[in-house]
Amino acid sequence: MLSLVLAAIFFAGIHLGIAGTTIRDRAVAGLGNNGYRLAFSLATVIGLAWLVAAYNRAPYVATWGTLEWWKPFAIALMLPASLLAFIGLTTPNPTSVAQEGRLAQPAQGIVRITRHPFLTGVGLWALVHLIGTGDVASLIFFATWAVVALAGTVSIDRKRRRLSGAAWESFAAQTSIVPFAAIAAGRNRFSPGEIGAWRWGIALLAYALMLGGHAYVIGVSPFPA
Numbered sequence: 001m002l003s004l005v006l007a008a009i010f011f012a013g014i015h016l017g018i019a020g021t022t023i024r025d026r027a028v029a030g031l032g033n034n035g036y037r038l039a040f041s042l043a044t045v046i047g048l049a050w051l052v053a054a055y056n057r058a059p060y061v062a063t064w065g066t067l068e069w070w071k072p073f074a075i076a077l078m079l080p081a082s083l084l085a086f087i088g089l090t091t092p093n094p095t096s097v098a099q100e101g102r103l104a105q106p107a108q109g110i111v112r113i114t115r116h117p118f119l120t121g122v123g124l125w126a127l128v129h130l131i132g133t134g135d136v137a138s139l140i141f142f143a144t145w146a147v148v149a150l151a152g153t154v155s156i157d158r159k160r161r162r163l164s165g166a167a168w169e170s171f172a173a174q175t176s177i178v179p180f181a182a183i184a185a186g187r188n189r190f191s192p193g194e195i196g197a198w199r200w201g202i203a204l205l206a207y208a209l210m211l212g213g214h215a216y217v218i219g220v221s222p223f224p225a
Contacts, residue, residue, distance in 0.1 A: 020155030058137035086203035088117025123149035
Protein backbone atom coordinates (compact mmCIF):
# COMPACT_ATOMS: atom_id res chain seq x y z
CA MET A 1 0.00 0.00 0.00
CA LEU A 2 2.94 2.35 0.66
CA SER A 3 4.03 2.04 -2.96
CA LEU A 4 0.55 3.05 -4.11
CA VAL A 5 0.54 6.09 -1.84
CA LEU A 6 3.97 7.17 -3.10
CA ALA A 7 2.93 6.61 -6.72
CA ALA A 8 -0.21 8.70 -6.16
CA ILE A 9 1.85 11.52 -4.65
CA PHE A 10 4.34 11.39 -7.53
CA PHE A 11 1.65 11.32 -10.24
CA ALA A 12 -0.38 14.13 -8.69
CA GLY A 13 2.76 16.09 -7.87
CA ILE A 14 4.13 16.28 -11.41
CA HIS A 15 0.75 17.31 -12.81
CA LEU A 16 -0.37 19.78 -10.17
CA GLY A 17 2.95 20.81 -8.63
CA ILE A 18 4.86 21.33 -11.87
CA ALA A 19 2.77 21.36 -15.05
CA GLY A 20 0.72 24.48 -14.39
CA THR A 21 3.12 26.41 -12.18
CA THR A 22 6.07 28.76 -12.56
CA ILE A 23 8.31 25.72 -11.98
CA ARG A 24 7.19 24.60 -15.40
CA ASP A 25 8.10 28.00 -16.85
CA ARG A 26 11.62 27.75 -15.42
CA ALA A 27 11.97 24.21 -16.73
CA VAL A 28 10.95 25.35 -20.22
CA ALA A 29 13.46 28.19 -20.02
CA GLY A 30 16.20 25.70 -19.20
CA LEU A 31 15.22 22.75 -21.39
CA GLY A 32 13.28 24.42 -24.17
CA ASN A 33 9.69 23.50 -25.09
CA ASN A 34 10.60 20.21 -26.73
CA GLY A 35 13.00 19.21 -23.96
CA TYR A 36 10.44 19.98 -21.29
CA ARG A 37 7.69 18.08 -23.09
CA LEU A 38 9.94 15.07 -23.51
CA ALA A 39 10.96 15.09 -19.83
CA PHE A 40 7.40 15.61 -18.65
CA SER A 41 6.05 12.89 -20.95
CA LEU A 42 8.66 10.46 -19.64
CA ALA A 43 7.80 11.34 -16.03
CA THR A 44 4.09 10.88 -16.80
CA VAL A 45 4.63 7.44 -18.34
CA ILE A 46 6.75 6.37 -15.36
CA GLY A 47 4.20 7.75 -12.91
CA LEU A 48 1.28 6.12 -14.71
CA ALA A 49 3.01 2.73 -14.90
CA TRP A 50 3.97 2.94 -11.22
CA LEU A 51 0.45 3.95 -10.17
CA VAL A 52 -1.26 1.14 -12.10
CA ALA A 53 1.27 -1.51 -11.03
CA ALA A 54 1.07 -0.46 -7.37
CA TYR A 55 -2.74 -0.50 -7.52
CA ASN A 56 -2.77 -4.00 -8.99
CA ARG A 57 -0.39 -5.24 -6.26
CA ALA A 58 -2.12 -3.51 -3.34
CA PRO A 59 -3.94 -5.71 -0.84
CA TYR A 60 -7.72 -5.60 -0.72
CA VAL A 61 -8.88 -3.75 2.37
CA ALA A 62 -12.62 -3.19 2.27
CA THR A 63 -14.25 0.13 3.09
CA TRP A 64 -17.91 0.23 2.03
CA GLY A 65 -17.50 -2.69 -0.38
CA THR A 66 -18.88 -3.06 -3.89
CA LEU A 67 -22.19 -1.21 -4.20
CA GLU A 68 -24.50 -3.22 -6.42
CA TRP A 69 -27.17 -0.51 -6.27
CA TRP A 70 -24.68 2.00 -7.72
CA LYS A 71 -23.99 0.01 -10.88
CA PRO A 72 -27.03 1.26 -12.89
CA PHE A 73 -26.04 4.84 -12.05
CA ALA A 74 -22.44 4.08 -13.01
CA ILE A 75 -23.53 2.68 -16.38
CA ALA A 76 -25.56 5.83 -17.06
CA LEU A 77 -22.85 8.25 -15.91
CA MET A 78 -20.15 6.53 -17.90
CA LEU A 79 -21.93 7.50 -21.11
CA PRO A 80 -21.31 11.28 -20.70
CA ALA A 81 -17.87 10.49 -19.27
CA SER A 82 -17.01 8.56 -22.44
CA LEU A 83 -18.47 11.21 -24.73
CA LEU A 84 -16.52 13.98 -23.02
CA ALA A 85 -13.25 12.04 -22.87
CA PHE A 86 -13.16 10.54 -26.36
CA ILE A 87 -14.68 13.47 -28.23
CA GLY A 88 -12.46 15.82 -26.24
CA LEU A 89 -9.38 13.78 -27.05
CA THR A 90 -9.99 14.13 -30.79
CA THR A 91 -11.12 17.78 -30.85
CA PRO A 92 -8.68 20.67 -31.46
CA ASN A 93 -8.60 22.73 -28.27
CA PRO A 94 -6.40 25.64 -27.11
CA THR A 95 -6.21 24.08 -23.64
CA SER A 96 -4.44 21.04 -25.09
CA VAL A 97 -0.67 20.62 -25.33
CA ALA A 98 0.97 22.80 -28.00
CA GLN A 99 -2.37 24.18 -29.24
CA GLU A 100 -2.17 27.63 -27.66
CA GLY A 101 -2.27 29.15 -31.14
CA ARG A 102 -5.97 28.27 -31.37
CA LEU A 103 -6.91 30.81 -28.70
CA ALA A 104 -7.85 33.36 -31.36
CA GLN A 105 -10.39 30.94 -32.86
CA PRO A 106 -13.96 30.70 -31.51
CA ALA A 107 -14.85 27.71 -29.36
CA GLN A 108 -16.12 24.84 -31.50
CA GLY A 109 -17.83 21.50 -30.95
CA ILE A 110 -17.41 19.90 -27.54
CA VAL A 111 -15.37 22.91 -26.38
CA ARG A 112 -18.61 24.89 -26.34
CA ILE A 113 -19.79 22.57 -23.55
CA THR A 114 -16.58 22.66 -21.51
CA ARG A 115 -13.10 23.92 -22.38
CA HIS A 116 -11.66 20.82 -20.68
CA PRO A 117 -13.76 17.95 -22.09
CA PHE A 118 -11.13 15.22 -21.78
CA LEU A 119 -10.20 16.05 -18.18
CA THR A 120 -13.84 16.46 -17.20
CA GLY A 121 -14.63 13.04 -18.67
CA VAL A 122 -11.71 11.43 -16.86
CA GLY A 123 -12.73 13.14 -13.63
CA LEU A 124 -16.29 11.83 -13.95
CA TRP A 125 -14.98 8.33 -14.72
CA ALA A 126 -12.80 8.45 -11.61
CA LEU A 127 -15.62 9.67 -9.34
CA VAL A 128 -18.00 7.00 -10.66
CA HIS A 129 -15.47 4.27 -9.87
CA LEU A 130 -14.46 5.85 -6.58
CA ILE A 131 -18.02 5.50 -5.32
CA GLY A 132 -18.66 2.04 -6.70
CA THR A 133 -15.38 0.33 -5.77
CA GLY A 134 -15.24 0.27 -1.99
CA ASP A 135 -11.72 -0.59 -0.87
CA VAL A 136 -8.72 1.41 0.33
CA ALA A 137 -6.53 0.86 -2.74
CA SER A 138 -9.34 1.93 -5.09
CA LEU A 139 -10.02 4.96 -2.92
CA ILE A 140 -6.39 6.09 -3.33
CA PHE A 141 -6.21 5.18 -7.02
CA PHE A 142 -9.44 6.78 -8.22
CA ALA A 143 -9.16 9.77 -5.89
CA THR A 144 -5.76 10.47 -7.46
CA TRP A 145 -7.27 10.45 -10.94
CA ALA A 146 -10.19 12.62 -9.85
CA VAL A 147 -7.93 15.21 -8.20
CA VAL A 148 -5.43 15.31 -11.08
CA ALA A 149 -8.18 15.61 -13.72
CA LEU A 150 -10.49 18.09 -12.02
CA ALA A 151 -7.86 20.23 -10.32
CA GLY A 152 -5.90 20.05 -13.55
CA THR A 153 -8.58 22.13 -15.30
CA VAL A 154 -7.90 25.01 -12.89
CA SER A 155 -4.14 24.53 -13.18
CA ILE A 156 -4.26 24.70 -16.98
CA ASP A 157 -6.44 27.81 -16.85
CA ARG A 158 -3.91 29.54 -14.59
CA LYS A 159 -1.04 28.59 -16.88
CA ARG A 160 -2.82 29.80 -20.02
CA ARG A 161 -3.86 33.03 -18.31
CA ARG A 162 -0.30 33.66 -17.14
CA LEU A 163 1.27 32.95 -20.53
CA SER A 164 -1.38 34.18 -22.97
CA GLY A 165 -3.01 37.12 -21.20
CA ALA A 166 -5.77 38.87 -23.15
CA ALA A 167 -6.04 36.08 -25.74
CA TRP A 168 -6.85 33.63 -22.97
CA GLU A 169 -9.37 35.96 -21.31
CA SER A 170 -11.28 36.26 -24.58
CA PHE A 171 -11.44 32.49 -25.00
CA ALA A 172 -12.33 31.88 -21.33
CA ALA A 173 -15.18 34.40 -21.54
CA GLN A 174 -17.01 32.24 -24.09
CA THR A 175 -16.36 28.89 -22.41
CA SER A 176 -16.52 27.25 -18.98
CA ILE A 177 -14.93 24.53 -16.90
CA VAL A 178 -18.28 23.21 -15.66
CA PRO A 179 -20.13 21.54 -18.56
CA PHE A 180 -22.91 23.68 -20.08
CA ALA A 181 -22.27 26.58 -17.65
CA ALA A 182 -21.30 29.01 -20.42
CA ILE A 183 -24.26 27.87 -22.52
CA ALA A 184 -26.67 28.29 -19.60
CA ALA A 185 -25.27 31.77 -18.99
CA GLY A 186 -25.88 32.75 -22.62
CA ARG A 187 -22.17 33.07 -23.44
CA ASN A 188 -22.26 30.23 -25.95
CA ARG A 189 -24.63 27.79 -27.63
CA PHE A 190 -24.65 24.04 -28.17
CA SER A 191 -23.99 22.95 -31.75
CA PRO A 192 -23.86 19.11 -31.84
CA GLY A 193 -23.30 19.08 -35.60
CA GLU A 194 -19.90 20.73 -35.15
CA ILE A 195 -18.63 17.71 -33.23
CA GLY A 196 -18.75 15.47 -36.26
CA ALA A 197 -20.48 12.12 -36.71
CA TRP A 198 -17.19 10.22 -36.59
CA ARG A 199 -16.35 11.60 -33.13
CA TRP A 200 -19.79 10.67 -31.82
CA GLY A 201 -19.30 7.21 -33.34
CA ILE A 202 -15.86 6.65 -31.81
CA ALA A 203 -17.06 7.74 -28.37
CA LEU A 204 -20.17 5.55 -28.45
CA LEU A 205 -18.19 2.58 -29.74
CA ALA A 206 -15.61 3.04 -26.96
CA TYR A 207 -18.42 3.20 -24.40
CA ALA A 208 -20.01 0.00 -25.74
CA LEU A 209 -16.66 -1.84 -25.80
CA MET A 210 -15.79 -0.78 -22.25
CA LEU A 211 -19.22 -1.79 -20.98
CA GLY A 212 -19.21 -5.12 -22.78
CA GLY A 213 -15.58 -5.97 -22.05
CA HIS A 214 -15.34 -4.74 -18.47
CA ALA A 215 -15.91 -8.13 -16.88
CA TYR A 216 -13.38 -9.83 -19.16
CA VAL A 217 -10.64 -7.20 -18.96
CA ILE A 218 -11.06 -5.84 -15.42
CA GLY A 219 -12.58 -8.94 -13.87
CA VAL A 220 -15.61 -7.13 -12.43
CA SER A 221 -19.03 -7.02 -14.05
CA PRO A 222 -20.46 -3.51 -14.43
CA PHE A 223 -23.98 -4.95 -14.28
CA PRO A 224 -25.92 -5.52 -11.03
CA ALA A 225 -25.85 -9.06 -9.70
